[in-house]
Amino acid sequence: MKLFLRIVRRFDWARALATGLLALLLLVRVVDHELIQTFRYNAFDFYQQVKPRSPEPFPVTIIDVDDQSLEELGQWPWPRTTLADLVDKATAAGAVALAFDVIFADPDRLSPENIALDNKGLPEEIKKALRAMPSNDSILADAIGRSRVIVGETSIRRSVASGQDDVQGPKVEYAFLGPNPEPFMMKFPDLVQNMPTLDAKAAGRGIFTVRPDSDGVYRRVPLVMLVDGQVRMGLSVELLRIATGGGAFAIKSNDAGVDGVIVARQLISTDSDGTVWPYFAHSSRDRFVSASDLVLDRLPPNRLRGHLVFVGTSAIGLEDFRATPLGTPMPGVEIHAQVLENILGKTMLVRPNYSIAVELLTIVLLGLVIIVLVPKMGAAFVLMLTGTLISGYVLFSYVAFQNERILLDPTYPAFSAIILAIFMSTMNYLREERERQRIRSAFGQYVSPDLVTQLSDNPERLILGGERRPLSILFSDVRGFTTISESFRDDPAGLTQLMNRFLTVLSDGILSFGGTIDKFMGDAVMAFWNAPLDEPDHARLSCRAALKMLSDVNELNEFRKVNRRNPDKKFHQIDVGIGINTGDCIVGNMGSDTRFDYTALGDAVNLASRLEGQSKTYGVGIILGPETANHVKDDFAVLELDLIRVKGKTEPAQVFGLFGDETLRAAPEFQRLETLNNEMLDAYRGQRWSDAQGHLKAMQEVLGGLPFDLQTYIEMYSDRVQGFKENPPGQSWDGVFVAASK
Incomplete structure (x- = not known):
């Protein structure tokens, strides 16, 4: 029963139409129009001309x-x-x-x-x-x-x-x-x-x-x-x-x-x-x-x-x-x-009564072989298969004439095979077009239009089932979403509209830089770069997308604030935390036979998720993993934040904050801040607590000329330094901060 159901599932509409065409071809042969007879007779004449008695x-x-x-x-x-x-x-x-x-x-x-x-x-x-x-x-x-x-x-x-x-x-x-x-x-x-x-x-x-x-x-x-x-x-x-x-x-x-x-x-x-x-x-x-x-x-x-x-x-x-x-x-x-x-x-040619049955059976057998095999094969194989089947039958017909003087029509079975091969090849072409459309539909919601075009034009580049490759993975989440939801307690339609607009803003930021949206998880988004198509610059593109996402969310907040219905009602701003990490992952279609998603799995994915959770701890909108930071720190405004051991992992990881693009990276104020931050971290890890406090104070003074806020970060380190100053961690301390939450 399972085998029967498997065959039925595989017997798609193209094969069903081809089977109908095969039945029509058989009917035409049974009717035996004068034109069909003429081709058959000419073939028999040719045999006699090649080898007369x-x-x-x-x-x-x-x-x-x-x-x-x-x-x-x-x-x-x-x-x-x-x-x-x-x-x-x-x-x-x-x-x-x-x-x-x-x-x-x-x-x-x-x-x-x-x-x-x-x-x-x-x-x-x-x-x-x-x-x-x-x-x-x-x-x-x-x-x-x-x-x-x-x-x-x-x-x-x-x-x-x-x-x-x-x-x-x-x-x-x-x-x-x-x-x-x-x-x-x-x-x-x-x-x-x-x-x-x-x-x-x-x-x-x-x-x-x-x-x-x-x-x-x-x-x-x-x-x-x-x-x-x-x-x-x-x-x-x-x-x-x-x-x-x-x-x-x-x-x-x-x-x-x-x-x-x-x-x-x-x-x-x-x-x-x-x-x-x-x-x-x-x-x-x-x-x-x-x-x-x-x-x-x-x-x-x-x-x-x-x-x-x-x-x-x-x-x-x-x-x-x-x-x-x-x-x-x-x-x-x-x-x-x-x-x-x-x-x-006793040399009479023979056209036995069973000859029509043989020819009809040949049409059926050739047709079924073509119907079953052609949808699975490429154009070259279709040509080779059709040519082999037709040549084999024509040779069989001629050998029957030469050795037994039996007349079997070589023309109509060959014609039927050609018609079916052309039909199935056309169905293959339409199926490929349909596959391209399916790819457009499936990925159009998750990847950029340019990427969809590339996939539809080159579907062979889409490797399904899972492959190992380096990815840059992005997780984003809304801070305080519960509070925002409560403010829409009496307006669920308004909350839905807000979330759709918000997720659209995030999606546009990802897709505009060639990212693939893996999934939406309530107010959270997961995306990655370098799959399904190769993108060597995936780390930089993920960072540019993250910066755009924050910028677009800020614009959305300004729009909401100006256009809110009740100005007297407390305004709840949407704050987004983003975590980005780069590393080897398994990416492909994952799931069951009936339900699957194109997604990424691996340790690098887990770390990216944990980094997004730490953005609130450090008061930084975008947290980068070490591999991502190594790829982009020379071109983007990146600061090292900490050496932490996130929940669920035993090995510590350097984490970095992303604050801006090349323009900010080149600003003197940022370069001064970067120097102070590095000196602060060096003093912190060297247990020189007074030096660390001095650097933190200097950083506070530099921040006034920069377009971002590090207040939470500075206060967090001030509290840590003061605590360690009062209760030193000892010589065995490795400078690693253990994150208690995701």
């Missing part, structure tokens, strides 16, 4: 009505007596069976009776003799009957040339092995057949119609189809059926449609619609023999012996060329010949 000496030949034949035997269509001669000579040459990739739907206009009919000026005796002669169609029909010939049929228009509709030849026995596949099969509405005379003598009938894909390329050929509601076979597979005895065929099917066609005791796998993907070899003249060479007895011996023969056209004027995946057109009859070669060589 190697031509092998299959017993498949095309008797070609080529340009040479038209030149030698006359223009097309030829008299059917010539075609009868072609059939007889091909049969005599050993052809096992012939399939015509042409159709003879109309009577031969060159038959003797038609010549007599068309030439009315002929003598009656000649007309009578012509009518007595057998028709060219019957001569061709007799030749067809003496051989095993498959006549071609097509589905272009409904034939009415013979005066009959829905002409049908003998039905071929077939069976369905599985569910009825007819709803999945390719459908042609009409059938154009041959003349009944020819059709009756034919051993078989095959459909030579092939539909191109949407881009005009002929990639698939139907082996079985529904024509005018009846199951029919394609020309190539019908030629194979007749050549192997002319038995029944079967269609194997499953719930997804056609699985294959069983002909000549072999299963030819197909797509679910009964089509096959021929593995094309380049067009080769080795498949062809010129029809004129056969008719004029120029064919080499045994050229057709044992061959399955197609009769078709390649003459330029007959326009029977088709675009193929190899990028070069070839005659339509050669496409049928290549289908038969693929069947005999």
